[in-house]
Amino acid sequence: MEDHNTSKLSEPASPVASVASADIAAEFAALTAEEQEQQRAEWSQELARVEEEINTLRTVLASKTRHASDLKRKLGITMWKEITDDMNQGLKNVKESSVFQRTESVLKSTGEKTASVFGSITSGITSKFSQMKNSESMRSIEEKVGSAYENVKTRVSTSRSGSINSFPDALNENNSSSGLNSPTDSITK
Known part of the structure; x- marks a missing residue:
């Protein structure tokens, strides 16, 4: 299991991440076995806390989304109206862009x-x-x-x-x- 964690640390997504991962791996390797276990326990607790916060935020977001949908329904704002408004705004933005203006003049x-x-x-x-x-x-x-x-x-x-x-x-x-x-x-x- 220890090899699995170090293999994840050694597969960074970018050169900057590889330097950071190498530094973390070096610091982790410098710890004693007891300190490594303690570090893993802290990281596990922090991971659990972050996942709990993510779940809480998802619940709050779903609640807020339902409330917004109810308010839109009460105001008579339909999905079609929103799509139409978004399309109109997008077309307006395109027409106001400098690229469109140059193309139109050409x-x-x-x-x-x-x-x-x-x-x-x-x-x-x-x-x-x-x-x-x-x-x-x-x-x-x-x-x-x-x-x-x-x-x-x-x-x-x-x-x-x-x-x-x-x-x-x-x-x-x-x-x-x-x-x-x-x-x-x-x-x-």
């Missing part, structure tokens, strides 16, 4: 820069489309497509009366009259 400036880049790209594309739309070639294509559509629409509506047999026939007839080639004509040529 994200805000990055967002603004990204928005300006996308805005310039979008405005560039929009202006190119408006230039294309206003160009002579686009107007010419629009006019041809529009007139072809109107002709086909007219032919299809008249096909109901029996003058044209099908939509492809009307389309082919319109293409030949407007000067546009059908996709099948361009493949065969």
Whole structure:
């Protein structure tokens, strides 16, 4: 049993504790066998007294905890309310922290820069489309497509009366009259 106690003394958790443990072990080893027994008895009594105080404190703490719970219940403070309050306070603390403030400002400036880049790209594309739309070639294509559509629409509506047999026939007839080639004509040529 004596070896068990000395082995505990020789397994310290930190270098400072190892120096203290070595000093205690050296002092204990310097005592006579009778003095060592007396020291162990004192330590055992002190340990019993400390454990009794710990148990008393646990009992008092449990009593105080029950009393606090009763008071909270009487005040209408629920567990959910406490959790919500703790969460809100935690979020407030995070938002007020300097790290959060710096991160927020970096994200805000990055967002603004990204928005300006996308805005310039979008405005560039929009202006190119408006230039294309206003160009002579686009107007010419629009006019041809529009007139072809109107002709086909007219032919299809008249096909109901029996003058044209099908939509492809009307389309082919319109293409030949407007000067546009059908996709099948361009493949065969």
